[in-house]
Amino acid sequence: MDKDLVDQVIEVAQRVVAGGAISANGHGNVSLRVPGTDEIYFTAGPSLRNHKASAVVRLRLDGTLLEGELPPIQGAVVNMHTAMYEDNAEVGCVIHTHSPYATAYAVAHRPIGCWVEALAMFGLPTGVPIASYGPRGSAQAIANIRAAITPGVPAVLLANHGVLVFHRSADLAIVVGGVVEEAAQAGINSGSIGGPVEIPEELRAAAIQRAMAFQVKGTQHA
Numbered sequence: 001m002d003k004d005l006v007d008q009v010i011e012v013a014q015r016v017v018a019g020g021a022i023s024a025n026g027h028g029n030v031s032l033r034v035p036g037t038d039e040i041y042f043t044a045g046p047s048l049r050n051h052k053a054s055a056v057v058r059l060r061l062d063g064t065l066l067e068g069e070l071p072p073i074q075g076a077v078v079n080m081h082t083a084m085y086e087d088n089a090e091v092g093c094v095i096h097t098h099s100p101y102a103t104a105y106a107v108a109h110r111p112i113g114c115w116v117e118a119l120a121m122f123g124l125p126t127g128v129p130i131a132s133y134g135p136r137g138s139a140q141a142i143a144n145i146r147a148a149i150t151p152g153v154p155a156v157l158l159a160n161h162g163v164l165v166f167h168r169s170a171d172l173a174i175v176v177g178g179v180v181e182e183a184a185q186a187g188i189n190s191g192s193i194g195g196p197v198e199i200p201e202e203l204r205a206a207a208i209q210r211a212m213a214f215q216v217k218g219t220q221h222a
């Protein structure tokens with residue numbers, strides 16, 4: 001095991017917990033691609049809270065366990081992670097949680113609309129899609145996830161389960177997980193006062209362009 005990568009995946013888990021976009025019991029899992037390879041480091045512990053470095057495993061994208069111990073209950077969801085890495089070579093981090101508000105939408109079989117500007121800015125201008133239910137990590141569940149997402153979309157709700165976020169970096173995946181939860185919370189909180197109103201489509205494009213302009217500016221060095 002590469003200690004740096006183990007530390008990195010643990011740090012991501014800690015940041016997800018600290019960010020609060022997670023259920024009370026901390027259920028979920030985080031993975032990072034070993035740069036330039038078909039291998040990932042995966043949190044195989046039962047909870048992201050106080051996840052031990054000793055419970056991190058190294059896997060190949062075909063699901064082969066290379067190092068560490070993978071309990072069957074955690075192994076069942078590995079496919080959900082590996083599929084996201086296999087489908088997009090740019091994906092460097094996958095985060096799965098049962099963050100409470102997003103999971104409420106997943107349980108209600110309702111997608112999250114683009115009623116919070118940050119969704120448009122972070123690659124979800126048409127909101128967060130929902131993948132139909134399939135037993136966790138099953139071929140059916142993976143097929144449903146693939147059917148629900150379109151290229152560039154970094155998150156999907158998993159019906160009757162939770163949420164899956166995948167992005168090129170851990171930083172972005174953590175941010176998107178937080179934005180999805182925030183949008184879900186706002187959607188539910190606004191329910192008693194008329195419900196959320198989506199941003200007009202033409203203005204979502206403007207929000208994306210503005211975010212991209214800032215991103216370009218941010219990469220310039222003095």
Ligand SMILES: [Zn+2]
Nearest residue numbers: 028097161162
């Ligand atoms: Zn789960």
